Amino acid sequence: MTATPLSESPLWRWSSQFYERAATEAWSKGTVPWRLTNSVRVAEAYGRMITAWRADLIAAGLKTVDAPIEVLELGGGAGRLAFHLVRWLEAAKVPFQLMWTDAAQSNVEAFRARAFVHERPGVVEALKLDALSERDAPPMAPDVVIATYLFDTLPHDAWAVRGGKVFSRAVRVELPPGDAPECERAVLEWEDVEVDVPAFVRGYAPRVGEGVFMVPSGALRCLARVGGWAHGRCLVLAADKGEPDVAAVQTGGNPKLQRHGGISAMVNFDAIRAWWGWRPFLRSAQAEPDLGFYALAQGLETLAVTRATWSATLGAESLLHRLRELDALLQYPQPVKRLLEVLEAWRFDPDVFVRMAEPLRAAQPTPDEGALLVEAIDRAWESHFEVGGAVDVAFEMATVLHRLGQLTHAARFYERSLEAHGRHATVCFNLALCRLDLGDRERGAALLREVLSLSPGHGGATRILARLGAG
Numbered sequence: 001m002t003a004t005p006l007s008e009s010p011l012w013r014w015s016s017q018f019y020e021r022a023a024t025e026a027w028s029k030g031t032v033p034w035r036l037t038n039s040v041r042v043a044e045a046y047g048r049m050i051t052a053w054r055a056d057l058i059a060a061g062l063k064t065v066d067a068p069i070e071v072l073e074l075g076g077g078a079g080r081l082a083f084h085l086v087r088w089l090e091a092a093k094v095p096f097q098l099m100w101t102d103a104a105q106s107n108v109e110a111f112r113a114r115a116f117v118h119e120r121p122g123v124v125e126a127l128k129l130d131a132l133s134e135r136d137a138p139p140m141a142p143d144v145v146i147a148t149y150l151f152d153t154l155p156h157d158a159w160a161v162r163g164g165k166v167f168s169r170a171v172r173v174e175l176p177p178g179d180a181p182e183c184e185r186a187v188l189e190w191e192d193v194e195v196d197v198p199a200f201v202r203g204y205a206p207r208v209g210e211g212v213f214m215v216p217s218g219a220l221r222c223l224a225r226v227g228g229w230a231h232g233r234c235l236v237l238a239a240d241k242g243e244p245d246v247a248a249v250q251t252g253g254n255p256k257l258q259r260h261g262g263i264s265a266m267v268n269f270d271a272i273r274a275w276w277g278w279r280p281f282l283r284s285a286q287a288e289p290d291l292g293f294y295a296l297a298q299g300l301e302t303l304a305v306t307r308a309t310w311s312a313t314l315g316a317e318s319l320l321h322r323l324r325e326l327d328a329l330l331q332y333p334q335p336v337k338r339l340l341e342v343l344e345a346w347r348f349d350p351d352v353f354v355r356m357a358e359p360l361r362a363a364q365p366t367p368d369e370g371a372l373l374v375e376a377i378d379r380a381w382e383s384h385f386e387v388g389g390a391v392d393v394a395f396e397m398a399t400v401l402h403r404l405g406q407l408t409h410a411a412r413f414y415e416r417s418l419e420a421h422g423r424h425a426t427v428c429f430n431l432a433l434c435r436l437d438l439g440d441r442e443r444g445a446a447l448l449r450e451v452l453s454l455s456p457g458h459g460g461a462t463r464i465l466a467r468l469g470a471g
């Protein structure tokens, strides 16, 4: 097999096929990183940016106060960011329309089946859209485009500068037999090939100097298409892993590809910035290789509100840093009051609740704290977006409520866990304990019998049934 430019290798096609096959499992099994970028806090920050851009459009006389702001999400994946964003925009009473899209039909179907989507016809719509296919276009001129962990998934090209001359860093891909997804099995061999170097790459290469660098050719094509759809006026909110500046590109070296079912690359945001040219390019001050947030604007001369809002939200703060602080905090026992403050600072995000569920189960809250905790759990549940998989949010909530002695409430959450994650012996057993303590002997015993059918010989269930004389 001959070496081809990286963007023309079969890796990207295999990667798209992986997303089509995996559908929501790519998220439930955690094969793609997504929890922070799909969090309530990021949705809030995006909601603020969308509102700000809308204010700048209205100030410029380009939108009326009643007209909805039109948002297009590309490569939306499981759709949790959209879920949080819709709730934020509605609470803030911002008129909007969201066209949510993904190239994988399986993702689009899963998104369409969500209650929050079919409850909002004409406001939240789903569409299969390949950001790079000439056949596809959204039925709107978007004011705002969201692309989270999309640019890393679109094709990239690799280049090498040797003695001042630019070569394509081409790749030969062999696929040994096996059951793992193609992108994980593929064996790559790189070589420098002389080609006609595109003008942009020729202009950009001297910035990097000697060595290897990548150009996110798919992302650049996508941005060009977005500009066309939006008639040259829109705000693109991008979040991705990548190289935030030229220093990171220079230290990066060989093509940096990650394989996680599909394939993804570190996004050279320095190249995107160079390509974006004179147009406003806002970057979070704390952009890190693992995650950076970027806002790319075009078509508005004055973006006072947008800039100020960026500086007050994602431009200034590093959510990755905050997440590390949270993990450090949870290493040691914390008073319930502190945990509740942190949960509130994270806008009652269920993921954050799950991280603190263990310390909360171990804590001994006062009655007042207990009441606040129950309230916090209900608020966090409102933001819950089920993707299945190992994280059982309802069960985590149920066990904290159970410890608090909130039996009726805990039982409701155990039921939710059973509904979403299937009949598990531990959940049935805990629910049986709640039912029995609430005086519901019949349903409690039935659940214990179910525990024994799911887990024959279950000690607790056998003992309690014997005591009840209901074996």
Ligand SMILES: C[S@@+](CC[C@H](N)C(=O)[O-])C[C@H]1O[C@@H](n2cnc3c(N)ncnc32)[C@H](O)[C@@H]1O
Residues within 6 Å of the ligand: 016, 019, 020, 032, 033, 034, 037, 038, 074, 075, 076, 077, 078, 101, 102, 103, 104, 107, 129, 130, 131, 132, 133, 147, 148, 149, 150, 153, 154
């Ligand atoms: C890494 S996932 C990110 C998903 C989501 N934005 C998130 O943050 O969880 C990449 C998504 O992009 C989609 N995708 C891949 N190639 C695409 C393309 N050419 N156009 C639109 N979506 C694409 C995949 O189906 C997948 O859902």
